[in-house]
Amino acid sequence: MNAIGVAAVAESYQTFNPRAYLQNNYMPPRANFTSEEYAVPWKLRRLADAFATGKIHGKTLIDIGSGPTIYQLLSACDFFEEIVATDYLEVNRGEIHSWVHGDDPGAFDWSPYIQHVCKIEGKGEPWKEKEQKLKKKLKKILPIDVHQPNPLGFVLSQPADALISTFCIEAVSPDRPSFDRALQNVTTLLKPGGHFLMIGGLEESFYLAGEAKLSVVPMKEEDIKESFIKAGYRIHDFHSYSMPPSLKIGVDDVQGIFFINGQKSA
Numbered sequence: 202m203n204a205i206g207v208a209a210v211a212e213s214y215q216t217f218n219p220r221a222y223l224q225n226n227y228m229p230p231r232a233n234f235t236s237e238e239y240a241v242p243w244k245l246r247r248l249a250d251a252f253a254t255g256k257i258h259g260k261t262l263i264d265i266g267s268g269p270t271i272y273q274l275l276s277a278c279d280f281f282e283e284i285v286a287t288d289y290l291e292v293n294r295g296e297i298h299s300w301v302h303g304d305d306p307g308a309f310d311w312s313p314y315i316q317h318v319c320k321i322e323g324k325g326e327p328w329k330e331k332e333q334k335l336k337k338k339l340k341k342i343l344p345i346d347v348h349q350p351n352p353l354g355f356v357l358s359q360p361a362d363a364l365i366s367t368f369c370i371e372a373v374s375p376d377r378p379s380f381d382r383a384l385q386n387v388t389t390l391l392k393p394g395g396h397f398l399m400i401g402g403l404e405e406s407f408y409l410a411g412e413a414k415l416s417v418v419p420m421k422e423e424d425i426k427e428s429f430i431k432a433g434y435r436i437h438d439f440h441s442y443s444m445p446p447s448l449k450i451g452v453d454d455v456q457g458i459f460f461i462n463g464q465k466s467a
């Protein structure tokens with residue numbers, strides 16, 4: 202492991218500002234729900250379609266590097282008994298805790314996301330029901346370090362039935378070998394035969410979150426596929442999205458977004 206690079210990443214995250222990060226990526230123009238040509242509806246569609254197959258379900262889903270967001274869990278919540286959110290930073294775990302417990306008037310408003318997901322899932326589910334369902338299932342919000350062979354420490358009782366992760370591993374890995382090692386580390390948390398849904402940035406080298414400027418290891422489509430195969434996954438589905446110029450707003454240099462559905466070999 203590139204210990205110096207990983208330490209530098211950890212240092213850079215000390216000034217990560219969750220509110221600035223949410224503003225940059227989860228408010229307009231990126232949070233434009235009018236068409237799936239925009240990034241957020243594209244991501245929500247990928248996740249809704251993956252869970253709609255009914256093939257990804259079980260007792261526990263772990264979200265790797267949740268950040269301060271919960272949108273990535275909205276379509277999953279019908280298919281798991283419990284959902285575990287994780288992040289390296291207490292400030293991000295605190296943002297999720299505030300949303301779950303509704304005890305902070307300044308907490309981020311995810312209702313447009315919940316309404317959009319209910320609409321595209323087409324089950325006629327009232328959005329407040331989905332909101333309550335997710336809050337009830339989000340039972341644990343744990344510290345994680347994907348660079349540790351045992352990313353959750355020894356907290357986990359048994360392997361998860363599925364993993365999900367959005368924009369995390371490429372944004373915390375100084376180089377490709379570190380990315381591959383981190384993917385292998387988190388794969389130990391998943392049962393054989395379990396699915397891992399990952400969304401992330403393509404060809405991204407940096408992003409901003411308030412004072413913090415974070416480095417990202419630029420990954421191409423083929424790099425992601427190769428890393429998943431090396432980590433022992435069968436690739437069930439892969440989609441990529443190209444960032445329109447209107448969404449290149451200076452908060453990062455991301456060129457596109459990938460979605461991958463991998464199944465851990467039994």
Ligand SMILES: Nc1ncnc2c1ncn2[C@@H]1O[C@@H](CSCCNC[C@@H]2Cc3ccc([N+](=O)[O-])cc3CN2)[C@@H](O)[C@H]1O
Pocket residue numbers: 211214217226231240241265266267268269288289290293345346347348368369372373402405408448453455
């Ligand atoms: N060692 C570690 N282990 C686990 N998690 C760790 C570790 N270190 C930091 N973390 C944790 O991982 C981080 C996850 S947020 C990473 C952001 N990724 C880049 C950003 C995301 C984004 C979002 C949306 C759109 N879009 O167009 O819609 C584009 C883009 C592209 N830019 C952060 O929560 C940190 O706290």
